[in-house]
Amino acid sequence: MQPDLPEILDEVQETGFCVVPDMLDPARLARVRKAFGTAVEEMKRRGLVVFDPRLDPNPHNIRVNNLPDMDPVFIELLRDPNALAIARALLGETALVSNFSANVALPGSASMNLHSDQALIVPEPWSECWVLNVIWCLDEVRPDNGGTLYLPGSHRFRRREDVPADIGKALRPFHAPAGAFIVMEGRLWHTSGVNVTKDESRALLFALYGRNFVRQQMNWEALLSDGTKQALDKEMQALLGIGPLGNVYGVDLIMQSGYDLQSAEVL
Numbered sequence: 001m002q003p004d005l006p007e008i009l010d011e012v013q014e015t016g017f018c019v020v021p022d023m024l025d026p027a028r029l030a031r032v033r034k035a036f037g038t039a040v041e042e043m044k045r046r047g048l049v050v051f052d053p054r055l056d057p058n059p060h061n062i063r064v065n066n067l068p069d070m071d072p073v074f075i076e077l078l079r080d081p082n083a084l085a086i087a088r089a090l091l092g093e094t095a096l097v098s099n100f101s102a103n104v105a106l107p108g109s110a111s112m113n114l115h116s117d118q119a120l121i122v123p124e125p126w127s128e129c130w131v132l133n134v135i136w137c138l139d140e141v142r143p144d145n146g147g148t149l150y151l152p153g154s155h156r157f158r159r160r161e162d163v164p165a166d167i168g169k170a171l172r173p174f175h176a177p178a179g180a181f182i183v184m185e186g187r188l189w190h191t192s193g194v195n196v197t198k199d200e201s202r203a204l205l206f207a208l209y210g211r212n213f214v215r216q217q218m219n220w221e222a223l224l225s226d227g228t229k230q231a232l233d234k235e236m237q238a239l240l241g242i243g244p245l246g247n248v249y250g251v252d253l254i255m256q257s258g259y260d261l262q263s264a265e266v267l
C-alpha cells in the first residue's frame with residue numbers, strides 16, 4: 001500500500017517521528033538482511049572496528065559504517081521513492097545523504113548518551129529541521145530488544161539548555177515491525193535502548209539526510225571505492241554530493257534573480 005505522504009509529514013512535524021510499516025516486503029527484507037550480514041563480515045575483513053566506545057558503553061553493539069559501499073541494495077534504500085519523497089519534502093529537493101550506518105543492539109547492549117542528530121552536526125539554535133533519519137528496521141523494534149527511546153516533544157527544543165537535566169521517566173520507546181521505516185526528525189532527542197533479551201539482536205539502518213548547506217557526516221568522495229562511484233548515476237551522485245560540478249548548488253539561482261543592473265551606476 002502506498003503510504004500517505006502528507007499524513008507522515010504532519011506526524012513527523014507534530015510528534016518528531018513517524019513509523020511507516022511495510023516499506024520492505026518479505027523478499028526485499030530478506031535481501032537487505034543478507035547483504036547486511038555480508039557487510040558486517042566485510043567490515044571485519046577490512047580491519048574496521050565494529051565496537052565504537054565513543055558511542056556505546058559496552059561491546060554488545062555492532063556498528064557498520066559506509067553501507068553504500070557494501071552492496072548496491074543499500075544505494076537502492078537511500079533512493080527509495082518513499083524515503084526520498086519524505087526527505088525532500090522536509091529538507092528540500094537538493095537534500096544530501098549525510099550518512100548511512102547501522103547499529104545492531106545485541107543482548108546485553110546498553111543505552112548510549114541521549115542526543116539529537118542535529119545537535120551533533122550544527123550549532124544551536126535549532127530553529128528548523130536540517131537533518132532527518134529514515135531508520136530501516138531489519139528487526140522488530142521493541143522496548144526489550146533495545147528499541148530506540150525518545151524524549152516526547154524534544155524536537156521543539158532549540159538549545160541544549162532546554163534538555164532537562166533529570167530525564168526521570170520521560171523516555172518512551174519506538175515500536176515498529178520488521179520491514180518498517182521510522183522517520184525521525186533531526187531534532188528529536190533519543191538514545192538506543194537496553195537489550196534484555198536472551199538471544200535476540202535488533203538491527204537498524206540509519207539513513208541520515210541533510211539540507212544541502214549542512215556538511216555531510218561522511219565524505220563519500222573519499223570513502224566510496226572506485227567501483228561503487230563508477231556505478232552511480234547522476235541522481236545518486238547528486239544525492240551523495242559527489243561527482244562533476246553539476247551539483248554546485250545555488251548556481252541556478254543566479255539566473256533566477258530579478259535584479260536589474262541595466263540602470264545601475266558603478267562609481
Ligand SMILES: O=C(O)CCC(=O)C(=O)O
Binds near residue numbers: 103146192
Ligand atoms: O540504535 C539506536 O536505537 C539509536 C542509535 C543512535 O541514535 C545513534 O547511533 O546515533
